[in-house]
Amino acid sequence: MTSTTLLKNRGAHMSVQRQDTIVIGGGLAGLVIARELCAAGRSVTILEARSRLGGRVYFDSVKGTDESAELGGQWIDPNYQPLIAAEINRYNLEITHGDPGTEQRTVSGDQVLHGMLPIPPDDIVDLERGVWECLAASRRIEYGRPWEEQGLDDLDVSWAEYVRGLKLSPAVEEYLMTWTSASDPEQSSALNILVLFATFGHSAWAAYNSMELKFTHGTASLVDAITSEVRAEIHLDTVVAHVEQSADEVTVTTADGRTFTATTAVLATPVNTWEDVTFSPPLSEAKQEVSRLKHVGTGQKIWMQLTDTPAGGVLGWGFGKGVNWLLRDRQLSEGGDLYVGFTGGGSLDVDDHDAIRDAVRVFAPEAEVTRTFEHNWLKDPYAKGGWAVFRPGHFTRFHSELSRPEGRLHFAGADLSFGQQLWMEGAFETGFQVADRLLRRK
Ligand SMILES: Cc1cc2nc3c(=O)[nH]c(=O)nc-3n(C[C@H](O)[C@H](O)[C@H](O)COP(=O)(O)OP(=O)(O)OC[C@H]3O[C@@H](n4cnc5c(N)ncnc54)[C@H](O)[C@@H]3O)c2cc1C
Incomplete structure (x- = not known):
């Protein structure tokens, strides 16, 4: 066993000895698979396209402030997500309640309703x-x-x-x-x-109510804790382009021409990016079809620094002017509040400050937007979408097939979870399933 080795891509001619398993993608699913395999004495290499680990969880500092925010996955509910709960216990991670605001406002037709009831009382x-x-x-x-x-x-x-x-x-x-x-x-x-x-x-x-608890020190605390136990070689800035299987090994070739070989490989990348990798032999028709059509998780998260909102904080919901859901994350020491809004289906240009302000004012008419920031997951080449939301007909025709192994190649990731595909929990669910399967293999 080697200790964790983090390697930045420094050239096209790195020679690496054959491993037991290559994990493609260093998000939560890939990391947990690597951790479990390494703990059982298997040799593992992780190939990760980005210059950081974590994938769709991304706790980052906000430019020009002392603040940090979750640009991707954030909320957890240990009551209903036992695998996340186990990770929290394992690493003694601190979790905390958000401060979402108490003034609930819901768009209903051409009016905005105030209070807990999201519809007119006559419709109850x-x-x-x-x-x-x-x-x-x-x-x-x-x-x-x-x-x-x-x-x-x-x-x-x-x-x-x-x-x-x-x-x-x-x-x-x-x-x-x-x-x-x-x-x-x-x-x-x-x-x-x-x-x-x-x-x-x-x-x-x-x-x-599941959007309440979060990691006090961000999802970075989870990613760092898992990584500290991953006794694998981790190659960052390493984009996988081709996966080829022969009778006794898998060869993975990167976009810059490096090759890695192993007995087995795991594809732990978002379904929407599978199409960018070529496979020999090709993936099943169903896997190709889903990757070609893509899931329709177009939800985007916009962080906003707001002033002149009601003191109790506003919790907004409904089809307004492009922000479908608005909640306070925390009050800022420098003044104002940090809010997070959700948009999707292309209903708001996340780079248009005035459009964001107008959308927020549906819920908080006096609000001023002093700063916005976000990560555009839809344009991100290594995500090509947000959390996974699948099309009509998908579950009963395609979903089970997505996680079916093909020869020496296995598949993991939250997108493939039976029912936790929106959540980090799904990354753990599928990660443990694949790790267990590989460990049963001789
Ligand atoms: C905006 C947003 C909000 C969310 N909110 C929540 C929430 O509140 N709570 C919650 O539980 N979940 C939330 N989620 C979902 C959660 O973040 C994901 O389900 C989970 O993190 C997915 O983990 P994963 O390991 O399956 O995939 P990913 O995190 O996507 O990891 C896949 C990895 O593969 C890498 N990769 C891609 N292509 C290649 C390639 N060709 N070669 C090498 N590497 C490659 C990527 O860079 C990435 O690191 C949210 C997601 C988003 C985007």
């Missing part, structure tokens, strides 16, 4: 029925059993079609449509939402 019976229908549908999902065996085709339609089918009042229909977490409800399968409820104990309230 329809809201009750709508939520009941969704929770009943979520109970039909048997967690972990292959999707295609469960007779769920009627639920693998777009969220918009599913919600329209419930025949609710316009206000309740509009409210339920907003649940696709910033993705287009016409483009997202209803099963994305229904399995979310299933993973949160069939509770819409628990799922909604």
Whole structure:
């Protein structure tokens, strides 16, 4: 066993001896696989395209301030996410409650409602029925059993079609449509939402409340803690371009022409980037199809420094002017508050300061936006999307196939999780599955 070796790409002619496993992608899934394999005495090389580890978790400092913020994954719920809970315990990581604000405001038609009730009071019976229908549908999902065996085709339609089918009042229909977490409800399968409820104990309230706890010292504390136990060779700035399998080994070639060989390899990169790697033999038709069509997780997170917001903090929700969800992260010592807003489906230009201000003012009419910042995951070549939200028809036709090994090549990553595909938890779920499978292999 070697100790962790972090190597920046310094040239095209590095010779590396054959390893037991090459892990492609140093996000949470790749890191946890490497940790588990190394702990069992296997030799591992991680090839990571970026100059940092962590992938879609990215705790970074905010230019011109003393602040840091989560540009990617942030919230966790140890009550419903046992694998994250185990990591928190393992490393004794500090977690903390956010400060989301107490003044709830919901866009409903052409009005903004104040208070906890997100629909006009006259529509409450329809809201009750709508939520009941969704929770009943979520109970039909048997967690972990292959999707295609469960007779769920009627639920693998777009969220918009599913919600329209419930025949609710316009206000309740509009409210339920907003649940696709910033993705287009016409483009997202209803099963994305229904399995979310299933993973949160069939509770819409628990799922909604999951955006509360976060790592006190950022997800960097999680990434650093795992990395400290990864006894592998880690190559940063190393973009994998080609994966070739022969009868007894896998050869991985990087974009700058280096080659690495191992007995097995794991592809732990986002599904939306699989198309940028060539495979010999080619991946299955279904894997190619999903990578070509791409998941529709177009949600983007915009950080904003705001002043002149209500003292209690505003919690905004609903189709306004492009920010579908707004909440306070914390109050700043220099004055003002740090808020995070979500947009998606191309409904807001995240580089347009005035458009962001107008979108925020739907919820907080006096607000001034002094600074915005974000990481554009949609334009990021090593993500090509945000958290995974899949199309209608995806789950019952393709999802199980995504994690099926092909020869010596295995597949991991949150995108492939049975039902935690929106979450860091999914990266751990699939990471442990692959590590267990590889360790059973002679
Ligand atoms: C804006 C945003 C907000 C989110 N909010 C939350 C949240 O609040 N809570 C939560 O639990 N989850 C959240 N998520 C989801 C969560 O961050 C992800 O599900 C999880 O981090 C994915 O981990 P992963 O290891 O599967 O994939 P990734 O983190 O994407 O890791 C894949 C790695 O592969 C690398 N890679 C890609 N292509 C190549 C290549 N060709 N060669 C080599 N390396 C390559 C990438 O650089 C990356 O490091 C959010 C995601 C985003 C984008």
